[in-house]
Every structure is written in structure tokens, then in C-alpha cells.
Amino acid sequence: xxxxxxxxxxxxxxxLPGLGPRSARRAVLQMIAKRQTLMEPLIAALASxxxxxxxxxICGNIDTADPCAQCADPRRDASxxxxxxxxxxxxxxxxxxxxxxxxxxxxxxxxxxxGVRPEDLRIEGLLARVACGDVREVILALNATxxxxxxxxxxxxxxxxYPVKVTQLAHGMPVGGELDYLDEGTLAQALKARRPLA
Amino acid sequence: xxxxxxxxxxxxxxxLPGLGPRSARRAVLQMIAKRQTLMEPLIAALASxxxxxxxxxICGNIDTADPCAQCADPRRDASxxxxxxxxxxxxxxxxxxxxxxxxxxxxxxxxxxxGVRPEDLRIEGLLARVACGDVREVILALNATxxxxxxxxxxxxxxxxYPVKVTQLAHGMPVGGELDYLDEGTLAQALKARRPLA
Numbered sequence: 001x002x003x004x005x006x007x008x009x010x011x012x013x014x015x016l017p018g019l020g021p022r023s024a025r026r027a028v029l030q031m032i033a034k035r036q037t038l039m040e041p042l043i044a045a046l047a048s049x050x051x052x053x054x055x056x057x058i059c060g061n062i063d064t065a066d067p068c069a070q071c072a073d074p075r076r077d078a079s080x081x082x083x084x085x086x087x088x089x090x091x092x093x094x095x096x097x098x099x100x101x102x103x104x105x106x107x108x109x110x111x112x113x114x115g116v117r118p119e120d121l122r123i124e125g126l127l128a129r130v131a132c133g134d135v136r137e138v139i140l141a142l143n144a145t146x147x148x149x150x151x152x153x154x155x156x157x158x159x160x161x162y163p164v165k166v167t168q169l170a171h172g173m174p175v176g177g178e179l180d181y182l183d184e185g186t187l188a189q190a191l192k193a194r195r196p197l198a
Numbered sequence: 199x200x201x202x203x204x205x206x207x208x209x210x211x212x213x214l215p216g217l218g219p220r221s222a223r224r225a226v227l228q229m230i231a232k233r234q235t236l237m238e239p240l241i242a243a244l245a246s247x248x249x250x251x252x253x254x255x256i257c258g259n260i261d262t263a264d265p266c267a268q269c270a271d272p273r274r275d276a277s278x279x280x281x282x283x284x285x286x287x288x289x290x291x292x293x294x295x296x297x298x299x300x301x302x303x304x305x306x307x308x309x310x311x312x313g314v315r316p317e318d319l320r321i322e323g324l325l326a327r328v329a330c331g332d333v334r335e336v337i338l339a340l341n342a343t344x345x346x347x348x349x350x351x352x353x354x355x356x357x358x359x360y361p362v363k364v365t366q367l368a369h370g371m372p373v374g375g376e377l378d379y380l381d382e383g384t385l386a387q388a389l390k391a392r393r394p395l396a
Contacts, residue, residue, distance in 0.1 A: 005247050009240075019217065029285060039244065045207040046244065
């Protein structure tokens with residue numbers, strides 16, 4: 001059996017998503033073998049994140065500054081607001097560098113099953129940002145799941161009271177997708193939203 | 199993009215075996231969400247391991263004490279010595295609680311491809327332990343791979359000079375294995391080592 005300290009580290013690592021007891025053991029052995037180049041840097045990175053991490057009070061993003069880098073960036077178009085469920089979605093959009101506006105992180109999606117109600121999400125903050133009048137268009141970039149779409153419809157209703165354009169991401173065939181492998185829901189959406197060839 | 203501190207943590211985590219950039223991102227988000235119950239315990243566990251970890255000078259095991267818990271345990275039979283490639287193998291055997299003797303961790307296996315020579319492994323220490331005369335049997339519990347078996351044969355040659363019994367783990371069908379799915383090598387070994395029904 002590993003020493004108690006090692007065992008505690010393995011148990012804790014095994015609680016991370018994507019790692020089980022077996023891969024946690026392998027990870028610990030790797031860290032032991034590469035103490036200077038892996039374990040020490042990991043300790044330093046964790047400590048620095050733990051000390052500097054904060055939530056942006058404007059958009060709900062996780063960053064080391066408040067307001068976050070995205071909210072503080074003057075080159076970003078303040079009239080375009082993209083609403084996402086979580087920080088991971090913000091990162092995904094940001095990696096693509098396709099969107100030049102601002103973000104708003106809801107912190108989840110409405111779910112009767114999980115007991116997530118509108119007041120549990122950052123919806124008031126969103127409406128407050130829209131009420132300020134700078135925002136011209138709100139893009140609802142929620143997941144194409146039942147709960148994501150329910151949330152999108154709820155938000156669209158709330159936003160109807162304001163003079164903003166409300167849009168959502170297009171649904172359809174993913175690029176590289178094959179018709180034969182598409183689920184019926186996607187196929188239906190792609191057919192419904194068919195466009196004339198340019 | 200995540201903040202530089204977060205990005206550094208993601209990059210470092212992604213270097214652990216079993217984690218890629220995507221799962222490292224998910225792990226970091228999980229840690230952010232569970233700061234008190236996951237991130238802080240992980241930092242504490244890592245720091246305590248990093249501070250207390252040491253290599254046993256007798257067997258090469260990784261532990262917080264030197265000699266390690268296994269070498270210091272008087273209930274373990276000092277006349278039985280089990281040779282394993284790595285610490286993970288020692289842990290695996292120890293989890294099964296089937297072996298009541300002592301261990302010796304080689305720290306790898308001979309490999310012409312990776313340039314691992316006998317002097318890179320803890321072989322001198324093994325011979326020194328055998329030379330002391332307490333050891334009656336050396337069990338070579340090396341992996342059933344080409345390199346593991348090459349190492350086993352090399353060790354058997356070296357140990358021939360000492361008055362000890364040298365054995366190795368049995369090869370054959372794994373328990374629960376189905377004939378139809380066995381590779382030829384295993385099948386050949388199982389056939390060669392067939393035993394009369396008790």
C-alpha cells in the first residue's frame with residue numbers, strides 16, 4: 001500500500017473528472033518520477049490559481065482580475081452580448097477567436113430536475129446590463145440540449161421587454177458531418193433552416 | 199482564453215498521464231467550482247507528499263519513511279524476496295495482500311530500445327541483499343512483456359551464483375478469460391504449463 005500521504009493524494013486526484021483510482025495512481029507515479037519538472041510546477045500553478053482566482057462581477061467569468069480580461073478589453077464590441085451557460089463555453093468561444101463582443105456567463109441552465117430556478121442563474125445581472133442601453137444584440141449561445149433551449153426561451157421572454165435584438169446560434173449539420181450519422185433532431189433542424197445556395 | 203495562471207495550471211495538468219488538454223480544462227473548472235472541497239485538499243496533499251517523499255534505500259520503494267513501511271515491517275518474511283519493475287507493481291501486489299515477503303524495486307526493465315542497461319537498474323542492491331544470506335527464494339514478478347522477460351532471464355543468470363531458489367510468476371489464462379479471446383502467446387504458455395487436475 002502507498003504511504004498515507006500518497007494515498008490521500010491519489011484519492012484526491014481520483015475525484016477530478018476524467019481520472020479514476022487507476023489513472024490517479026499512474027499520475028502520482030509520474031509526478032514522483034518527474035518531481036522537479038512536473039510535481040513542483042503543478043504545486044506552484046495550483047497555489048497561484050488558488051490565490052489569484054476571482055469571479056468577474058460584470059459577466060461572471062473566472063479570471064485573476066475583476067473585471068475580467070474580456071470585460072476590460074476596450075477592443076471588444078460592447079453592443080454585442082453573448083450569453084453562455086458556463087465558463088467552459090466562454091473559453092471554447094474565445095479559443096475560436098470568432099466572436100469580438102462581450103460575454104455573460106449564466107452559471108448553469110434552468111433545470112426542473114436539478115432544481116435550478118431563474119434566481120439561481122446570473123439573469124438579473126444580464127437584464128441590468130441590457131437595461132443600461134449599450135447592448136444592441138444578445139446572442140444566446142446556450143447548449144443545444146433540452147435544458148439549454150428551455151433556458152434560451154426563458155431568456156428571450158425576459159429580454160422581449162428591452163429594445164434589443166435577440167438571436168441564437170444556428171442549428172444544423174456540423175461541418176464534416178455525414179447525413180447518415182446525424183440524429184433525427186439535428187436533421188429536422190437542418191431541413192427546417194435550409195438556405196438558398198449563394 | 200483562460201487567464202495566464204489558469205492556462206499554466208491547465209497545461210501542467212494536461213501533462214499527467216491519462217489527461218489531455220480537454221480533460222485538464224474540465225478538471226480545472228471542477229476545482230474552481232469546488233475550491234474548498236477539492237482544490238485546497240489537492241494543494242495540501244501535493245505539498246505534504248512533496249515534502250515527505252523519499253526512496254527506500256533498501257528496496258527502492260517510494261514512501262514517506264526510509265526504510266519504507268514494507269522493509270520496516272517485522273511481520274514480513276525476510277527469506278522471500280519479490281522483485282518488481284516499478285513502484286506501481288509493488289502497490290498492485292500489496293493491494294492483493296497475497297504476498298507476505300519483502301520487495302525489491304528494480305526501477306525499470308532492461309531495454310536495448312530505450313538504452314536501459316543493467317547498471318541503470320537496482321540490480322547491485324538486489325545481489326547485495328541476496329549475498330547477505332537471509333534470502334531463501336527470489337520471486338521474479340516482472341511484466342510478461344518481452345523486455346520484462348529479458349530482464350527476468352538476466353536476473354536469473356546473475357542470481358545463479360547464489361544459493362537461492364529463483365522463481366517467476368506463472369503464465370497462463372487469466373481468471374475469467376475466454377479461450378476464444380486469448381492471444382497465441384498466452385495460449386502457448388497455458389498449454390505448455392498444463393497441470394493435472396487435482
